[in-house]
Amino acid sequence: MLETRALRSAYGRIEVLHGIDLVVREGETVALVGANGAGKTTLMRALAGVQPVCGGEAWFRGRALARVPAWRRVGLGLAHVPEGRQIFCDLTVEDNLRLGAWATDRTHVAEGLAEAYQMFPVLGEKRRLPAGGLSGGQQQMLALARALMARPVCLLLDEPSMGLAPALIDEIFDVIAGLARRGLTVVLVEQNAAVALSVADRAYVLENGVITLEGAASDLVKDDRVRAAYLGI
Amino acid sequence: MAEFLQFLFSGLTVGAVYALVALGFTLIHNASGVVNFAQGEFVMLGGMITVFAAQAGLPLAVAAGVAIGVTALVGVALYRLAIAPAGSASVVSIIIITMGASLFLRGTAQSVFDKQIHRFPAFSGETPITIGGATLMPQSLWVLGGAAVVFVALHRFLAHTLPGKAVLATASNKLAAQLVGINTHAVLLLAFGLSAAIGAVAGVLITPLTMTTADMGVSVALKGFAAAMLGGMGIPVGAIVGGLGLGLIEAFTAGYLSSAYKEATAFLVILVVLVLMPRGLFGPKDVERV
Numbered sequence: 001m002l003e004t005r006a007l008r009s010a011y012g013r014i015e016v017l018h019g020i021d022l023v024v025r026e027g028e029t030v031a032l033v034g035a036n037g038a039g040k041t042t043l044m045r046a047l048a049g050v051q052p053v054c055g056g057e058a059w060f061r062g063r064a065l066a067r068v069p070a071w072r073r074v075g076l077g078l079a080h081v082p083e084g085r086q087i088f089c090d091l092t093v094e095d096n097l098r099l100g101a102w103a104t105d106r107t108h109v110a111e112g113l114a115e116a117y118q119m120f121p122v123l124g125e126k127r128r129l130p131a132g133g134l135s136g137g138q139q140q141m142l143a144l145a146r147a148l149m150a151r152p153v154c155l156l157l158d159e160p161s162m163g164l165a166p167a168l169i170d171e172i173f174d175v176i177a178g179l180a181r182r183g184l185t186v187v188l189v190e191q192n193a194a195v196a197l198s199v200a201d202r203a204y205v206l207e208n209g210v211i212t213l214e215g216a217a218s219d220l221v222k223d224d225r226v227r228a229a230y231l232g233i
Numbered sequence: 234m235a236e237f238l239q240f241l242f243s244g245l246t247v248g249a250v251y252a253l254v255a256l257g258f259t260l261i262h263n264a265s266g267v268v269n270f271a272q273g274e275f276v277m278l279g280g281m282i283t284v285f286a287a288q289a290g291l292p293l294a295v296a297a298g299v300a301i302g303v304t305a306l307v308g309v310a311l312y313r314l315a316i317a318p319a320g321s322a323s324v325v326s327i328i329i330i331t332m333g334a335s336l337f338l339r340g341t342a343q344s345v346f347d348k349q350i351h352r353f354p355a356f357s358g359e360t361p362i363t364i365g366g367a368t369l370m371p372q373s374l375w376v377l378g379g380a381a382v383v384f385v386a387l388h389r390f391l392a393h394t395l396p397g398k399a400v401l402a403t404a405s406n407k408l409a410a411q412l413v414g415i416n417t418h419a420v421l422l423l424a425f426g427l428s429a430a431i432g433a434v435a436g437v438l439i440t441p442l443t444m445t446t447a448d449m450g451v452s453v454a455l456k457g458f459a460a461a462m463l464g465g466m467g468i469p470v471g472a473i474v475g476g477l478g479l480g481l482i483e484a485f486t487a488g489y490l491s492s493a494y495k496e497a498t499a500f501l502v503i504l505v506v507l508v509l510m511p512r513g514l515f516g517p518k519d520v521e522r523v
Contacts, residue, residue, distance in 0.1 A: 050411060074414030086409040088402045098395060099402050103414025150414060 001026045001061060001185050002047065002078070002154055008055035009039075009046045016042050018209045019056060024154070029176075029186040031196035031217060033230055034206035040189040041083050043206070044158045047187070048080035049073050060154070074103035079152035083159045083189075085143045089132030093123055096131050096142055100149030108151060116145040119175060137168040144175065154185040161192050173199055193230035197221050205230070235366025240488040241481070242364075246373040246442065248480020249380035250276075253435035254457025255464065255472035256387065257428040262467050263404040264424035266324050270331045271311060273454025274338040275429045278304045279436025280445030281342055284351040293353060301433040307338070308429025309422050316425070317418065335450065342447040355441040376438045383431055384473055391469070400424060404467075452496075459499040462506050465513025474514060 002024040009017040016039045024030045032040045045051035047058065049070030058065040060078050068076070088096050097116055101109045117124030120141040126134065131142055140160060147155060157176065161169040169192070177199050180186050190196035197203055197217045205213035205226060213226065220226045254272055261269045279300050286296035315334050319327055356375050361368035391397040403410040403420040410417050435453075436445065460479045464471025479502055487495040506513060 048412060050408060069416075070411040071414050071416045074412065080412050082408065082412060086406055086412070088405040088409060090405045091398060091401060095398050095402075099398060099410075099413050099415070102395070102399060146413065 001028075002059070002187065004047070004056060004058045006056035007043070007046060007053060007058055009042055009051055010054050011042075015054070016209050017046065020206075020209075020211060022204065022211070024185060024187055026153075026185055027180075027183050028202060029180045029188060029200045031193075031200035031203040032187065032189045032206055033193045033196055033203055033220075033226070035229075036191075037208075038206040039209040040206055041158055042209075044080065044156050044187070044189055045082070047156055048078070048082075050080075050082075071103070074150050074152070077151075077153035078156070079147040079150050079154070080156040081143050081147045081158060081160065083162065085136075085139045087131045087134075087139050087142050087146070089130065091131060092128055093131050093134070093142060094127040096146050097123075097127075097149050100146035101151075103150050109149070112149045112151070116148065119148075120145055137164050137172075140164060140168075140172060144172070148179075152184070154187070155179070156187045156189075158189045159191060160188075161190060161195060169195065193226070197231075236488065238365050238367035240484045242367055242369045242373060244481035244484030245477060246370075246376050246480070247439075247483065248460075248477035249376045250435045250439045250453070250476070251456045251460040251479050252473045252476025253380050253383060253431055253438075254453055255461035255476045256384065256469060257431045257435075258457055258461040259467055259469055259472045260387070260424050260428045260431070262461075264400055264421055265316075265327075265404075267316070267327045267331065268458070268466070269311075269425075269428065270328065270454055270458075271335040271338060271450075272428070272432055272457055273450030273452070274335050274342075275304050275308060275432025275450075276436040276439075276453045277342060277445060277447060277450040278307060278338070278429075279433030280440035280449070281346050281351065281436075281447060282433075283437050283440065284353055284445065285346055287353050293356070296353075297437045300437060301430050304433035304436075305426045305430040308425040308427075308432075311429070312422055312425035317421070335454070339448055339450055346447055348447060350444050350446050352440055352444040370442060372438075372441045376442070379434060379438045380473070380476075383434055384469065387427075387431070388469060396423075456499050459502045459506075462513055463502055465516035468513070468515045471513055471515035478514075 004020050004022045006019040006021065007017060008015060008019055020043055032043065034040050042051055046053050049068065060076060097113055098109060101112055122138055123142055123145060134142060160172050173195060176186060188196055188200060197220060200217040203217045203220050204211050254276060257272045257275065258268060261267060282300035282303055283296045286299045287293055311334050315330050316327060319330055355372040357371040361370055391401060399415045400420050403415060403417050407417055456479060460475040461472055463478055464475025479499060482502065483495050483498045486498050
């Protein structure tokens with residue numbers, strides 16, 4: 001479904017991704033685990049098309065992504081929930097969701113809204129309020145629900161648990177696990193490696209812009225290096 | 234009383250033009266964060282193109298339509314040829330580019346058209362209407378009505394249509410706008426085109442009253458900028474109130490004090506606003522913390 005080969009990316013002259021080979025198969029949940037600054041977010045942004053790529057290739061559903069601008073990738077079925085939520089603070093909750101369906105043919109907007117409010121009832125209660133007034137957890141729910149409005153086949157999730165209370169983290173991850181069960185392909189970047197590995201089928205460990213380890217999530221949980229470095233065990 | 238009404242009428246008329254210019258500033262500022270100092274040239278182009286298209290034999294209404302259309306294309310070209318290539322340059326650099334574009338448009342207009350003063354006939358005759366001893370030109374009603382129609386149409390577009398909300402979304406968070414699939418380049422093209430068209434409408438409406446020349450854009454841009462600052466940059470209602478407010482301040486200053494001070498009022502307003510309420514009358518009250 002999603003594949004990269006020798007993907008490189010840089011901020012100015014400083015290269016932060018040194019040739020990433022990544023394969024995500026249809027229906028899989030794949031976690032990217034790594035320390036701060038390892039390049040996880042950069043990789044996600046490159047896949048979404050908002051970070052320039054300076055080498056290598058990427059494909060989504062067999063289509064080369066190099067010349068596809070970010071705004072067209074949504075229409076292809078690749079949705080990105082960026083780090084730090086990035087909602088439209090000045091617009092209402094419902095307008096945020098409606099704009100989430102911007103790239104689609106918009107025949108499913110009413111249905112999508114109903115699903116979003118069923119998934120996160122608090123968004124339904126606050127649908128006429130400016131999104132900037134939501135709490136951090138509610139903004140994360142909105143960012144996720146907005147991405148789902150585009151009816152993606154593959155979801156790139158960057159740090160969905162950042163800054164959230166433990167109860168909310170559980171709620172968000174229940175939703176993510178539910179989406180994965182329904183067949184959505186998910187690529188998940190998560191600081192909290194234990195949570196990430198518990199929902200993922202497979203995982204990649206990223207260190208200083210290169211992939212150092214990959215495998216089934218259940219195997220990585222048992223890997224001594226992963227346990228020492230990321231699980232704190 | 235007659236005197237007061239007279240100042241009121243002229244202040245509102247000229248204020249409506251400032252309001253339209255301020256609205257143009259607001260639209261581009263909202264979508265891109267840039268203050269477009271070529272905004273006054275759009276007003277000039279609206280008037281000048283109408284003059285020369287009418288001289289070429291087109292009926293006035295058609296000439297005005299041509300002027301508004303051509304000016305909108307100039308706005309699109311400004312973005313496409315001068316702003317977009319600057320890419321992620323800082324806002325200050327882009328503001329300087331718009332100043333250069335303003336000089337370029339003015340110079341081009343002087344050579345393509347001429348340096349003379351022009352006007353064309355008012356839309357509904359030149360017979361003044363007398364109200365309470367003061368006279369009101371029918372064209373003033375066109376100016377006020379035109380400003381009202383543009384404002385309501387723009388407000389409806391931004392607040393009640395999804396493409397309008399896509400413009401607001403681009404202004405609010407460009408990254409997120411791209412990530413929901415909005416072509417932010419297209420949104421900016423639209424903002425520049427629309428903003429240029431609004432400027433041209435102002436130029437078409439006011440020319441029968443104040444006449445036009447190729448170099449009228451500078452002072453109009455300055456007044457429109459002062460109006461936008463007064464109302465709060467980026468706030469459509471603020472643009473309207475700021476424009477009308479500045480027009481009234483100017484008219485009453487010229488009437489009751491001295492017309493020598495008229496041109497200075499815009500500068501005074503900018504200074505007072507910057508010192509006392511930098512976010513303008515309708516700006517958000519909270520102060521950004523760094």
